[in-house]
Amino acid sequence: MQPPVEPPPSPWHFPDPSTADDDLVAIGADLAPGTLLAAYRAGLFPMPLGDDVDADEPPGWFSPVRRGVLPLDELKVSASLRKSCRRFEIRVDTAFTEVMRACGDPARDGGWITKEFVAAYTELHELGWAHSVEAWRDGELAGGLYGLAVGGLFAGESMFHRQRDASKVALVGLVDLLRDEHADRRLLDVQWRTDHLATLGVVEIPRATYLQRLGVALGLPAPRAFVAE
Structure with missing residues (x-):
């Protein structure tokens, strides 16, 4: 490793x-x-x-001030989403830049990911810090998310889908990757809680609590899936 x-x-x-x-x-x-x-x-x-x-x-x-986080043991997976999970294959870091560009598609509402951001995070990806979790179906990239893995922190940045539920399936895949012997101290950051993310289990915590948990998480090893062999 x-x-x-x-x-x-x-x-x-x-x-x-x-x-x-x-x-x-x-x-x-x-x-x-x-x-x-x-x-x-x-x-x-x-x-x-x-x-x-x-x-x-x-x-x-x-x-x-109010940070959105997803407790790993509170992810909400509906019966329909669990069924969708069986239709996709989860891959890690096989299409990082494509995932970023899809997340930054200017046709999407609120698209803010510029080519400068794509270049910056792709460089972090090449250094081993930024990662994508992807949902594939029939050989095509159907959805995914990207973020940074720094110790026990996974800072989720954005997600997208081309097929129904594909971004949610990628999130389920990410949580599965983070559930290891350090899961109780890992920190899955999603920046802000939205109504959509709340349906998946995202909650808000005060900034002070987040910073305290961050200090603990940074002292942990990164998940095995995000460490190059």
């Missing part, structure tokens, strides 16, 4: 998110691998600011 490659450290310093009054903690910096890893380790994640995505605008760095 080979650990992911640690990139050069970031020259940027992020403020302590626990001192922020809003979800938005900072603006600026860059999307270099070292910067992204430093941000996630500090409880932050980047997104473009505003509704009009502009590659020339600096990213915003967020740490929600």
